[in-house]
Structure formats: structure tokens, C-alpha cells
Amino acid sequence: MRFAFVLGELGSGLRRNLAMVISIVLVTFISLTFVGAAGLLQLQINQMKGYWYDRVQVAVFLCVDNSTSPSCATGPVTDDQRDEIQTILESESFSEYVSTVEYESQDEALGHFQDQFANSPIVDSVTADQLPESFRVNLVDPEKYEVINEAFSSTPGVDVVSDQRELLERLFTYMNVASAIALTIAGVMLLCAVLLVATTIRLSAFSRRRETGIMRLVGASKAVIQLPFVLEGVIAAVVGGLLATGTLWAVAHFALNGVLAEMYPETAFISSTEVLLLAPLLIGLGGVLAGVSSLLTLRRYLRV
Amino acid sequence: MIRFDAVTKVYSNNSRPALDAVSLEVDRAEFVFLVGASGSGKSTFIRLVLKEDRVSRGAVYVAGQNVANIPSWRVPKLRRGIGVVFQDFRLLPNKTVFANVAFAMQVIGKSRAVIRETVPDVLQTVGLEGKNNRMPHELSGGEQQRVAIARAIVNKPGILLADEPTGNLDPTTSMGIMKVLDRINSNGTTVVMATHDDDIVNTMRKRVVELRNGSVVRDDAQGIYIGETEVLAQ
Missing domain, CATH: 3.30.70.3040 (Alpha-Beta Plaits)
Structure with missing residues (x-):
């Protein structure tokens, strides 16, 4: 029952804040795509090292x-x-x-x-x-x-x-620089995402202060009061992570293994399944950041 | 049921205390009017019972337990044992009467079956049978306050705190609300009602505790109250 209640509150929160939730999804999507791109570049470097160093x-x-x-x-x-x-x-x-x-x-x-x-x-x-x-x-x-x-x-x-190997090292240096740039962009975007989650949760808590006030008075536990808000941020971020994973998979599948692999048959490209290894990491990163961000916001803006 | 032991509450350092060394005991199943002008400390009293605020000095005991010693994660449990009603009703405007009352049970994890069984009974207790599916804006002020009372007592608290529950209602409607509170009290619930409505106090003939500038100036069983307007008229 309590579970159903939390889900119901979550649903109404997501509906009420739809525009903000979509913006969280998009920002985490972009930032996690950059994180993932940096990760894939590193995987590609390792792959090529393994292949070429022999x-x-x-x-x-x-x-x-x-x-x-x-x-x-x-x-x-x-x-x-x-x-x-x-x-x-x-x-x-x-x-x-x-x-x-x-x-x-x-x-x-x-x-x-x-x-x-x-x-x-x-x-x-x-x-x-x-x-x-x-x-x-x-x-x-x-x-x-x-x-x-x-x-x-x-x-x-x-x-x-x-x-x-020196020639390869030079190539790897370029790829490392590219992945560092991707990581920097990802860092800035993730910061945006965290702040956006904080703002959204704050708005959400404000727009539902009447409900939370009553919940507090009738003795709802902290978890029941806060969970719908935290889940709101986490779910949006996880959806962003899923979109990022999908995009990276498509890039690996169609661009790397499709087009580039045909152009450079000698080069060992990472396979699209390796993207799936990265997926839990991306989704987890998005979820954890959103969760921590919303918890910190709630501690400040939602009395329980 | 509620005991205040030399309780002082100061909100900010340089202002005068909202409550000043108040000692007071409310027994189980008692009905107490807390009277006094605005700013006399009535609302502070209620906030301290709910552990919404911390005492500056002294101790507040609820059901034998010093609330200062209740860890924050146990505070919800304290509040489940206390129902609260306010002057402004605080209903959820987008929920029906039934849903407003059921909300208080949902959030503490009561099953759907228990809710379906309990809510109609409570609505009957407050005199709202047959209005389950009305929205708050379709109800009169008195009916809205009855919904709020139903919500406050649906989890069967031992204590009902009412902060000016008739403050927004006309005298006739107020008397209806008082009958409801009296009925709840006679079922064994301790009721503490803050008010400055002297007509109600004088009609009910219950214990009256008068606060002035944060101190208890009078504590009469079956007391009366003469509000400021009357004092000025005399």
C-alpha cells in the first residue's frame, strides 16, 4: 500500500513537472553520452593497444x-x-x-x-x-x-x-586528448544536470508543500515523504542514461562497425556489445548523481 | 497525557519568550480550552507538543515521554498519536472528501481494505455521511472543518490538538464543530483546543487555561473566558 502510494505520488509529481523532468532527461542524456564517448574512446585505445602491440x-x-x-x-x-x-x-x-x-x-x-x-x-x-x-x-x-x-x-x-609503436602512441595521444575533451564537456554538463535536478526537486517540493505538510502532521515517515521526490529525479536521470546508452550503441553499431570497419578493415574496432558493458555505469552514474542531488535539496527545502 | 514542566520557549534571543516557565498537565480524556489573545503562546504550546519546535528550557512530556529525547526518526510515530486541526482546514483541494481522509491512512501504510472500512465510519462520526465524493470547494466552511477533523482522528490518536478550529466559522457552525469535538472527547480522546472565542468556551463549561504573554494566568475547571472585546466594553 505504501509502495503504491509512493508510486502514485511519483506519478503525479512527474506529470506536474513534465517540462522540468524532460529537461533533466535531456541534460543527463547529453552529459552521459559524452561520458560514454570518453569511455568508448578509452576502450578503443585499449583494444588497439591489445591488437597492435602484438x-x-x-x-x-x-x-x-x-x-x-x-x-x-x-x-x-x-x-x-x-x-x-x-x-x-x-x-x-x-x-x-x-x-x-x-x-x-x-x-x-x-x-x-x-x-x-x-x-x-x-x-x-x-x-x-x-x-x-x-x-x-x-x-x-x-x-x-x-x-x-x-x-x-x-x-x-x-x-x-x-x-x-611510436606511431601508434601518437594516435593514442590524439585519442586521449579527444576523450579528455569529452570528459570535460561531460563534467560541465553533469554539473548542469545536478543543479537542474536540485532546482526541479525544489520546485516540486514547493508545489506539493501542502501535501507534504499534511503527511508530516499525520506522521508519515521521512522515507514516504521524500521518496517520491528523490525517485522523480532519479527516474529522469536514468531515462537520460538509457537514451545515452542507446545513442552510443547506435554509434558503435552503425558508424564504427558499419561504416568505419568497412573503410578500415585492418583496424580492430570495439563492438557494440562493449557499449552494453558501459551502460550500467552510465545509468548508475546518472541515478546516483540525481539521487544525491535531490536528497541534499530536500534536506534544505523540505521539512520532515 | 501532556505535561509541561517549566517550559520556556524563546524564538529569537532578544525577544520576550513565547512561553515563559509554563507548567501544565492535561490528563487522559480531558478537554482543555487554551485561551488568550493572539501572541499569548497558544500556538507555540501546540507546536511544542508536536515537536515542531524545540523547547528553550524545561521539558514537554507526551504520553509519559520527554519529546526532547525522541530521536528524529521516531518523531513520525509521536505525531501518529496526535491529531491536529487548524483554522484554515488545510485540505487537499484536488482530492475528494473520502480521499482527503484516506490520505492520512495511506501515508502511514494502512491497507486499502482497512481504509475502505474505516473512512466511512469516521465521516459518520463527524456528520458527513453521504458526502464521500464531494470536493472540498463544494463544501461549506463547517463541512470542510469536519473533513479536517475526520482526517485528524482517522488514525485514532490519543490526543487531538485544535488550533482555533472555529476561527473562520460563524457561531452556529462553530457550535456544530464543538459538538463533534465533544463527541470525540467522550470517546476517550484528549482534546486541547486553542481559541479566543468566548461564547464557545462559556457554553462548553470545560477546563480553561488562560495564557497571557506566555504565562499561565488562570487554570479553572469548568471555567469561563472573557475575551478582550468584552474587557474593553466593560
Whole structure:
């Protein structure tokens, strides 16, 4: 009965305050969408790290005709130099860092280049002798790139040692910046949402002060008096959270997995089911913020 | 049932006390008029019984319990044992007579079946049988006050506090209300009624406690009251 009563009060509160409730829904919707976007970006970064860190290699580029680094002073790499580098890479002392070593000749390099830039007119102007031959080194621990760099960067015949991870790191930096921006916007919007909930609950408590006054006099418990108001804010915020989840799911499903995945088949995108992992977090965040905000407001504006 | 033990209530530091060392005892099933001019402390008395305010000094006992010692989460329980009626009725304008009375039972969790059974009985007690589905604005002032009384007693409180319940009503209607209060009192409910309506006090011949500037100046069994208008006329 008391439950039914609280629900009835809640219903009348929602109806009476419809415009304000809708604005809470929309503001929490937008803010939680930004929170979720930041979360998805982080998930995407982790996903790509997991995917690429297994595949990224340290490339030890060997000298070609026009290399400028000091270790290439003697001109293009010689067969002896190449053999020696390979021997060191495959030696016992490096086996704890290096898992595999592959040699890529200039012709193979051209082949990869042509694959990668298949649609670009640049392909026709590049020839094999412009591309350096290289050793592709897979590390046991990708973080230990410095070991290879120190060992080989000044070895005669080696032009540069390059860590593919660096390219990825740069990409991840951009994505981190984007997610920080999303989080900042989310923070501002969430603050708006909290203040809006407080104002709405305050108005709602004011418009029903006659009822609450009587409830107080006839001995209704604090919970029965306050719960309809708190639920009003929480339900609006949870609806906002559900809308945010729906939007993020649609973005992941149609934009990421639909359009982008087709454009970049090589890239591992997060799946739309991962959005659903984020959903309880978003909805919970919205609900808790609204609940706390309305409780604090009630403590100030509703005597019980 | 209600005991005031040297109770002083000061609302703000530099004003004179609203109640000044008031000691008073109201027994179970007693009917007491609390009389005095506006500002004499009648409403403060009622607020202190309900623990709406804190005493400045002294102690208020309700049903043997010092209200100062009741933790805030138990205050609703205290208030369930006290019915209150006001001069301005305080009905919910968008609810029917039945719903207004039922509201007091709903909010403390009474079942629908109990409500359906109890409310018509109480409406009969206050003389409103057959008006279940009227809206408050369709009722006269006296009938609205009867609804308010029904709401105050529907949970069977041991105490009924009435703060100027006839203040907005004409003398004939007021007497009707007094009959209702008297009937409730004769069923064993302690009634404390604050008023400055001397006609009513003098007709009812009940105990009269007169407050003036926050102090009890008179406490007569079967007393009378001469209001200021009469005093001035003399």
C-alpha cells in the first residue's frame, strides 16, 4: 500500500513537472553520452593497444644510397654488415628481448608499399632501390624498444631503428586528448544536470508543500515523504542514461562497425556489445548523481 | 497525557519568550480550552507538543515521554498519536472528501481494505455521511472543518490538538464543530483546543487555561473566558 502510494505520488509529481523532468532527461542524456564517448574512446585505445602491440615491430632500417646518418658514412649496407647485424639480433644475449627476426628485402619493401598505397598515384613513382631493406624484429616485451635502439643505432650499416609503436602512441595521444575533451564537456554538463535536478526537486517540493505538510502532521515517515521526490529525479536521470546508452550503441553499431570497419578493415574496432558493458555505469552514474542531488535539496527545502 | 514542566520557549534571543516557565498537565480524556489573545503562546504550546519546535528550557512530556529525547526518526510515530486541526482546514483541494481522509491512512501504510472500512465510519462520526465524493470547494466552511477533523482522528490518536478550529466559522457552525469535538472527547480522546472565542468556551463549561504573554494566568475547571472585546466594553 505504501509502495503504491509512493508510486502514485511519483506519478503525479512527474506529470506536474513534465517540462522540468524532460529537461533533466535531456541534460543527463547529453552529459552521459559524452561520458560514454570518453569511455568508448578509452576502450578503443585499449583494444588497439591489445591488437597492435602484438603485431608492431621494431624495424632496423639498413643504409641505402642516400642515407644521411653517420653510421651510413660508408654508403649502402654491405653483405658483411648485414650478416653481422642478423647474427647479433639472433644471438643468445638478445634472445631474452627478441622473439623473432625477419629480413625484408628492398623488393619485399616495395611490395608492402604498393599494397599499402594501392589507391595512390605515388606508387608508380617509387622504385625498390629507394626503399631501405630492414630487419623486422618482434620483441618479447614491446616496451623494451630502447634496448634494440641502443644496440643498433650506431652500428655501421644501420640507418635508423624505428619503433612502430611510436606511431601508434601518437594516435593514442590524439585519442586521449579527444576523450579528455569529452570528459570535460561531460563534467560541465553533469554539473548542469545536478543543479537542474536540485532546482526541479525544489520546485516540486514547493508545489506539493501542502501535501507534504499534511503527511508530516499525520506522521508519515521521512522515507514516504521524500521518496517520491528523490525517485522523480532519479527516474529522469536514468531515462537520460538509457537514451545515452542507446545513442552510443547506435554509434558503435552503425558508424564504427558499419561504416568505419568497412573503410578500415585492418583496424580492430570495439563492438557494440562493449557499449552494453558501459551502460550500467552510465545509468548508475546518472541515478546516483540525481539521487544525491535531490536528497541534499530536500534536506534544505523540505521539512520532515 | 501532556505535561509541561517549566517550559520556556524563546524564538529569537532578544525577544520576550513565547512561553515563559509554563507548567501544565492535561490528563487522559480531558478537554482543555487554551485561551488568550493572539501572541499569548497558544500556538507555540501546540507546536511544542508536536515537536515542531524545540523547547528553550524545561521539558514537554507526551504520553509519559520527554519529546526532547525522541530521536528524529521516531518523531513520525509521536505525531501518529496526535491529531491536529487548524483554522484554515488545510485540505487537499484536488482530492475528494473520502480521499482527503484516506490520505492520512495511506501515508502511514494502512491497507486499502482497512481504509475502505474505516473512512466511512469516521465521516459518520463527524456528520458527513453521504458526502464521500464531494470536493472540498463544494463544501461549506463547517463541512470542510469536519473533513479536517475526520482526517485528524482517522488514525485514532490519543490526543487531538485544535488550533482555533472555529476561527473562520460563524457561531452556529462553530457550535456544530464543538459538538463533534465533544463527541470525540467522550470517546476517550484528549482534546486541547486553542481559541479566543468566548461564547464557545462559556457554553462548553470545560477546563480553561488562560495564557497571557506566555504565562499561565488562570487554570479553572469548568471555567469561563472573557475575551478582550468584552474587557474593553466593560
